[in-house]
Amino acid sequence: MINALISITFLCIGSLSSLIIYRLSPRNNNKDINLFFPRSHCPSCKKNITNINLIPLIxxxxxxxxxxxxNIKISLYYPINEILHLIIGLVLYSIFGLSLELLIAFLLAVILIVLFILDYRYFLLPFSINIALLFLGLIGIGYAEVFNISFLDYNNLSMSVAGAFIGFVFLWLVNFFFKLFKGYDGIGGGDFILLASLGSIAGPFALPFIILFGSLASIFIYFFKIKALSNQIPLGSGLVLGFLIFLLLNYFELLNIYAVL
Ligand SMILES: [Zn+2]
Structure with missing residues (x-):
């Protein structure tokens, strides 16, 4: 029973995350649409969606x-996004059980999915979501074991702040020199804050790995994304994947940070 309730909650949050992505996307960049208003409606005929049809998957x-x-086709992306949240939620639930750690880790996953999709589709990393992630990193630090990075003996705020600071300054400097030679910005400001947030979660020593995996993932996404006619590389999405790779390697103890340092 409790498992069913938890699964439904994950699905509903998956549905909410689709809504957040839809309403933050640039095509909705007008003032009469926000997270709470208007009611969910069909993007094609604008008719309100009935309560029963709002239920995820069902x-x-x-x-x-x-x-x-x-009768217009509803994108498969909606049920896929809901199922993705369900799977990630259940994996985290099996690791953390019903706990505050589960809440923090799942919230982190949802924010990362939203940022990944928005950056992948629109090269957009909204300031509000980015700041929420930074905030989560800074307050979640008392729960460092959530991210299984306790091997760094890293459970104090100063390490978290250092991670955020170095993450931000690193990309800012890269962009500074890029701009010096090319005359235009090479990296969006949202990427600085994103790397700062990831640094606040994983600590400064994780940053070289996140940057390395993240850059490789960005290039991979760029070539994978055939429809992309722009020259832009979705660095934000790449950093999210890089962070995920770091967490996985670390979780399965495949990455010994001290052996490399
Ligand atoms: Zn319709």
Missing amino acids: GYIKQRGRCSNC
Whole structure:
């Protein structure tokens, strides 16, 4: 019973994350739309979605993947995003059980998914979401074991602040020199804050790994994203993946930071 309730909660948060992504995307860059208003509606015919069809997965299956009013196809991305949240949530639940650690880790995962998709699709890292992540990194630090980085004996605020500071300054400097030679910005300001946030979570010693894995992942995404006609590389999405790779290697004890340092 409790497992069913928890699964439904993960699905609902997955649905909420799709909503946040949709409403923060640049095509909705007008003032009469925000997180709470208006009601969820079909982007094509603008008809409000009935309560039953708002239920994650069930609504999609009941409508057979089409808007019940105008019959336009609902993107598969919505149920996939909900299932992704469910899977990540259940994995974290199996690690942390029903605890504050689960809440922090799942919140972190949701924010990273939102940032990954927004940067991948629109090269957008919203300031509000970025700051939420930084805040989570700084306050979540008392729970360093959440991120399984306790091998750094890192459970104090000063290390977290150092990680944030170095992360920010590193990318800022890279961009500074880039701009000096090329005359225009090479890295968006959102990327500085994102790396600062990741530094505040994983600490300064994790940054070289996150930057290395993140850069490789960015290049991989760039080539993988065939439709991308722009020359921009989604560095933010790459950093999110780089951070994930770091966490996984660290979790499975494949990366001994002291052996490398
Ligand atoms: Zn419709």
